Amino acid sequence: xxxxxxxxxxxxxxxxxxxxxxxxxxxxxxxxxxxxxxxxxxxxxxxxxxxxxxxxxxxxxxxxx
Numbered sequence: 600x601x602x603x604x605x606x607x608x609x610x611x612x613x614x615x616x617x618x619x620x621x622x623x624x625x626x627x628x629x630x631x632x633x634x635x636x637x638x639x640x641x642x643x644x645x646x647x648x649x650x651x652x653x654x655x656x657x658x659x660x661x662x663x664x
Contacts, residue, residue, distance in 0.1 A: 601663040602646060605654065614659045627657040 604611050617626025624631045625639050634640040642655035645662065652664045 600646070600649075603661055603663070605658050605661060611659060614657055617657075625657055 628635045
């Protein structure tokens, strides 16, 4: 398993800017809860699945098998 940033540097910069504005909560989510702090609960659950390969919800991270 390997987790890396999206290769699109402009997208990564935009998402990081959004994270800073929302106190490290996913900029793609309206709610600001413990579940939306980056790396969000949804992606942590996805990376726990050995069969999952893909991006997190906001496309900042990519998990390879």
